[in-house]
Amino acid sequence: MFGRQCEKRLWLAVRRPELTEYDDATQRRFAAGDSVNDVARALHSGGRLIGFENGVEGAIADTQKALAADPAAPVFEATFAHEGVVVRVDILKKGKRGYRLIEVKSSTKVKPQYSPDCAVQAWVLEENGVNVEKVELAHINKKFVYGGGGNYRGLLTYADVTKEIAAEKAEAPQWARRFQKMLEGAQPDIGVGAHCHDPYECPFLAHCIAESGAVAAEYPVECLPGRKTEILEEFAEEGIADIRDIPAGRLQNAKQEWVREVTKRGKADVKPGARSAMDEYEWPRYYLDFETARFAVPVWKGTRPYEALPFQWSCHIETEDGAVTHEEFLGDGAAPMRAFIDSLLRALGTRGTVFMISHYERTILTATAKRFPDLAAEINKVIARLEDLQKIAKEHYYHPDMFGSWSMKVVAPCIAPHLAYDNLGEVQEGDAAGVAYLEMISDGVDPARAKKLKEDLLAYCRRDTEAMVELARVLAGK
Ligand code: SF4
Incomplete structure (x- = not known):
């Protein structure tokens, strides 16, 4: 998923993980994800959690043992590998004709960035001979009202995304091969930009900015209030980075012009x-x-x-x-x-x-x-x-x-x-x-x-x- 956002992000995550710097908001999102996962597991009772104490090989072996011992029981963090790609499925559960692959999210709706994640998991499972009947995203039901007593039945909504991810599942093998080849080489030469914040804040941003040697403007033009996309594109082409360097008369928005004047006056x-x-x-x-x-x-x-x-x-x-x-x-x-x-x-x-x-x-x-x-x-x-x-x-x-x-x-x-x-x-x-x-x-x-x-x-x-x-x-x- 890192590679889908930016190949350099994946390269750094694998080769220079010590440079990772998650901000507080991201860490809170991770904590929320953990609490939702705990509830999801409790809602699918009788399941077995696959640990990672013995590494990838141990987790794969434990998954096979769990499925063989009781095929009807849910498996949490079920682990599989194919062509060097390892996936851990939040919940794998027997359905009517095959298995339900359930990815648990702490968001209140299905977001486009979840599809590649589900697609890669489905591809790896199918290559392992698992009959994936349905791929589902379990997300928070905003209308749920907690009645107390630890009863969270109804907290999660299950969205069937099997059809939506089909095209990306077909592409997954190509992504995997391309990224594996990229990881064998030198760090990709990719500069910072909008992709560093979309769909997720990249934890290597501080490193990439420092590496670029760019000196930030003291009063960046990006700080102008209100609508500014077009004017920022013009300023980027003209090399105007600081609000104080904007020539008089260029800003049509009265509030932006006020900000420019006051910033210039100091x-x-x-x-x-x-x-x-x-x-x-x-x-x-x-x-x-x-x-x-x-x-x-x-x-x-x-x-x-x-x-x-x-x-x-x-x-x-x-x-x-x-x-x-x-x-x-x-x-x-x-x-x-x-x-x-x-x-x-x-x-x-x-x-x-x-x-x-x-x-x-x-x-x-x-x-x-x-x-x-x-x-x-x-x-x-x-x-x-x-x-x-x-x-x-x-x-x-x-x-x-x-x-x-x-x-x-x-x-x-x-x-x-x-x-x-x-x-x-x-x-x-x-x-x-x-x-x-x-x-x-x-x-x-x-x-x-x-x-x-x-x-x-x-x-x-x-x-x-x-x-x-x-x-x-x-x-x-x-
Ligand atoms: S900060 Fe931007 S350029 Fe650097 S790795 Fe992250 S996404 Fe890529």
């Missing part, structure tokens, strides 16, 4: 209308941020796969005289959603503007109103008070070091260096917060570790809302 710009825009909002003003956790395999009763489940909020409250107070909530156990919303409604009172950043808080509150119908009326009154601070900032504030982004994590250090996120503990972004929360409430966690995670979570969420207060002040000219 200092922040607050547009004249910012102050009057901020004057419109009622006091007191609440600056609100949530943290949520998502699980591929739901762990709390009544929740769905990948549902964003709020466990923490931070809120700075500012009165018209400039006084600022802070309130916060962090769950301390499983299913903290009710305690989350009860505490939040108390903190927000009944009047005043509630600033949030992006639509996320609105989405979470809307979902929470559905989850707790007894609180829906109260929650809807809060939703009616929400105002998007990021939208106001996008129209009125830009600093060259925002690099075309109005994300709070980028804006905050531009307003004041002490608001940077890289001086926080191990929680410095939203997905890491969800992971930290799960660890903090897990059974058997070391108390000192739980205390540290709690401090880091509180500091992270608080940083978001204190940065919002500062942003509002900059916009209001204070």
